[in-house]
Amino acid sequence: MNEVVCGDSLDELVLFPDEYFDALVTDPPCGIDLRKLTWDTDYGGRDGWIEAHRQIFGEVLRVLKPGAYALVWGIPRTAHWTATALENAGFEIRDVVTHVFGTGFPKGESLDKRIDRAAGMFDERPVIGEKEVLDYGANPEDYPTLGGKGVRLPRKIVPLTGPASPVAKRFAGWQTSFKPAGEPWILARKPHGTSDARAIIEHGCGALNSPECGVDGTWVRNVVMSHAPDCADDACAPGCPQLDLGKAARFFPIFHHSAKPGAKERHAAGSNTHPTIKSIDLMRWLVKLITPPGGRVLDVFGGSGTTGVGAIMEGRQVVLIEREPGFADICRRRIALAEAEMGEDLLL
Ligand SMILES: C[S@@+](CC[C@H](N)C(=O)[O-])C[C@H]1O[C@@H](n2cnc3c(N)ncnc32)[C@H](O)[C@@H]1O
Numbered sequence: 291m292n293e294v295v296c297g298d299s300l301d302e303l304v305l306f307p308d309e310y311f312d313a314l315v316t317d318p319p320c321g322i323d324l325r326k327l328t329w330d331t332d333y334g335g336r337d338g339w340i341e342a343h344r345q346i347f348g349e350v351l352r353v354l355k356p357g358a359y360a361l362v363w364g365i366p367r368t369a370h371w372t373a374t375a376l377e378n379a380g381f382e383i384r385d386v387v388t389h390v391f392g393t394g395f396p397k398g399e400s401l402d403k404r405i406d407r408a409a410g411m412f413d414e415r416p417v418i419g420e421k422e423v424l425d426y427g428a429n430p431e432d433y434p435t436l437g438g439k440g441v442r443l444p445r446k447i448v449p450l451t452g453p454a455s456p457v458a459k460r461f462a463g464w465q466t467s468f469k470p471a472g473e474p475w476i477l478a479r480k481p482h483g484t485s486d487a488r489a490i491i492e493h494g495c496g497a498l499n500s501p502e503c504g505v506d507g508t509w510v511r512n513v514v515m516s517h518a519p520d521c522a523d524d525a526c527a528p529g530c531p532q533l534d535l536g537k538a539a540r541f542f543p544i545f546h547h548s549a550k551p552g553a554k555e556r557h558a559a560g561s562n563t564h565p566t567i568k569s570i571d572l573m574r575w576l577v578k579l580i581t582p583p584g585g586r587v588l589d590v591f592g593g594s595g596t597t598g599v600g601a602i603m604e605g606r607q608v609v610l611i612e613r614e615p616g617f618a619d620i621c622r623r624r625i626a627l628a629e630a631e632m633g634e635d636l637l638l
Pocket of ligand 1: 299566612614
């Protein structure tokens with residue numbers, strides 16, 4: 291039975307017996323004050339964050355079968371905290387699956403502007419032209435409803451300025467961070483205390499689904515890729531990672547959808563305001579990779595339920611735990627729609 295539980299995972303996991311789930315696929319907070327979301331940082335700094343997540347992952351360890359795999363999202367800056375929390379909870383860290391995409395946007399002001407500001411010369415920056423920028427308007431909360439394939443976001447024209455101070459001129463065009471193009475999914479495993487083969491015989495989980503997730507049906511590579519939002523079936527748009535890879539792209543699983551879902555996918559079961567929604571295609575692949583057919587997958591940071599939708603579409607059973615009642619409601623709607631769409635194909 292698929293289930294959405296509303297509550298804190300640390301409290302709610304006691305409802306489940308030992309060795310109940312075949313896999314964990316989850317997208318936890320990342321501790322960087324992501325878009326000022328309280329769930330992300332309210333643990334009292336690095337050590338508090340790791341300890342709070344160790345406690346949750348400790349309970350997850352109990353409810354997973356021996357040898358079961360976990361795929362846990364991280365952001366490059368703090369994925370080591372997530373991995374530490376998993377390891378401190380008793381998981382073995384096995385690998386990292388890198389999800390490559392072309393939709394990430396660098397955040398913040400350009401370096402030469404920041405240097406001019408710090409040097410007190412911002413007002414002296416010469417106007418060297420004009421440029422078009424996205425106009426999010428006065429209400430940033432509209433953000434989740436913007437975008438999607440074929441939707442032209444509002445734009446405005448602003449003056450383009452050049453560096454003023456000598457240091458800003460020297461570092462014009464340099465940056466202090468990357469354009470995000472890859473995110474890690476940490477592959478961890480509950481120790482089984484025996485050989486892999488014996489653990490799989492005894493518990494029926496703990497293998498990687500090469501036939502369905504590997505490009506050539508043998509080995510799964512630990513890189514997975516998404517198209518840019520404007521790619522068509524027969525031609526990629528600028529910014530798509532496939533264009534950079536050229537022929538080598540054939541070695542990697544590539545989703546014909548962007549890393550961030552468009553409005554149609556986001557709102558398919560009614561309004562979905564979750565700010566960090568993942569794409570269904572990605573979650574389907576991750577669930578399918580580590581959960582045996584018909585198996586039971588757990589997500590302890592359910593959000594708006596994309597792991598659940600992916601699991602149902604892949605014929606797996608799912609339990610989602612989500613702390614915020616509004617998001618838990620969205621999970622329930624999306625799960626119900628996925629179940630209805632799968633109909634008789636559901637292997638429950
Ligand atoms: C990064 S989001 C997951 C988004 C999800 N992958 C999706 O596609 O919608 C993390 C979610 O975990 C929830 N959360 C944070 N701490 C939690 C906890 N201790 N127990 C249950 N849910 C929690 C937050 O409310 C948030 O919705």
